[in-house]
Amino acid sequence: MKNLFAALSVTAALCLAPHALAASTAELAVKGLITPLACTPTLSNAGLVDFGKISRQDLNVDRRTRLRDQALYLSIHCNAPGRFALRMQDNREGSAIVNSQIYYGLNLDGSGNRIGLYSLNFDPVNTVVDRLPQVFRTDSTTGGxxxxxxxxxxxPISARSYLGFTDRAGSTAGPIAIYHLVSRVIVETVIAPTSELDLSSEVQIDGSATLEVVYL
Structure with missing residues (x-):
């Protein structure tokens, strides 16, 4: 309340002094922090999940079809132990059949219909950090x-949240400093009902996303 009262009293003073001179300058500050930490993420199979050709007969007409789950290995190596988090940006934004920050699109068919969606799922049980005996996950919806x-x-990793890892259960302190991380991640993929797709010609499943390391 003290800040509110201060603001109100300044406003009143300005109203009582209409001829006071206004400041004719404005200041701009540009700040940041350059860190020597550098972490390199690598996905197995060059980050490619390829289902090959899928017959329309293998897809449901009036409901969504979940394809078989696919596993990739994510490796992150840093030049020194450092605190970081992960997030993923959809390069086919707006094409997922469900509007959610954890689902990513598979692009559109020839008639502009949304083909489906996929998610990238992290399991702390399948994640190894340095020489820790056990890893736990934590996330932030407030930019850390x-x-x-x-x-x-x-x-599932999100487009608008940070995902990090720690060595303590029940902690709200955020991610710990990590030198090397390896995680087996699962890609879950869903195709829209064929009744909602234009299958007069082949439809290219074309999902693309960028996994980003965010330094904390």
Missing amino acids: VAWSTSNSRPL
Whole structure:
């Protein structure tokens, strides 16, 4: 309340002094921090999940079809232990058949219909960090200001949240400093009902996303 009262009193003073001189300058500050930390993420199979050719007969007409799950290995190596988090940006934004920050699009068919969606799922049980005996995940929806209580439940990576890892369960302190991380991630893919797709010609499944390391 003290800040509110201060603002109100300044406003009143300005109203009582209409002839006071206004400042004729404005200041701009540009800030940042350059860190020597450098982390390199690598996905197995060059990050490619290829289902090959899928017959329309293998897809449901009036409901969505979940394809077989695919596994990739994500490796992150840093030049020194450092705190970081992960997030993923959809390069086919707006094409997922469900509007959610954890689902990513497979692009559009020839008639502009949304083909489907996929998610990238992390499981702390299948994640190895340095020489730690056990890893827990934590996430932040506030850009790293506050973190969820760490736990061992699997979690899909989000486009608008940070995903990090720690060595303590029940912690809200955020990710710990990590030198090397390896995680077996699962790609879950869903195709729209064929009744909602234009299958007069072949439809190219064309999902693309960028996995980003965010330094904290």
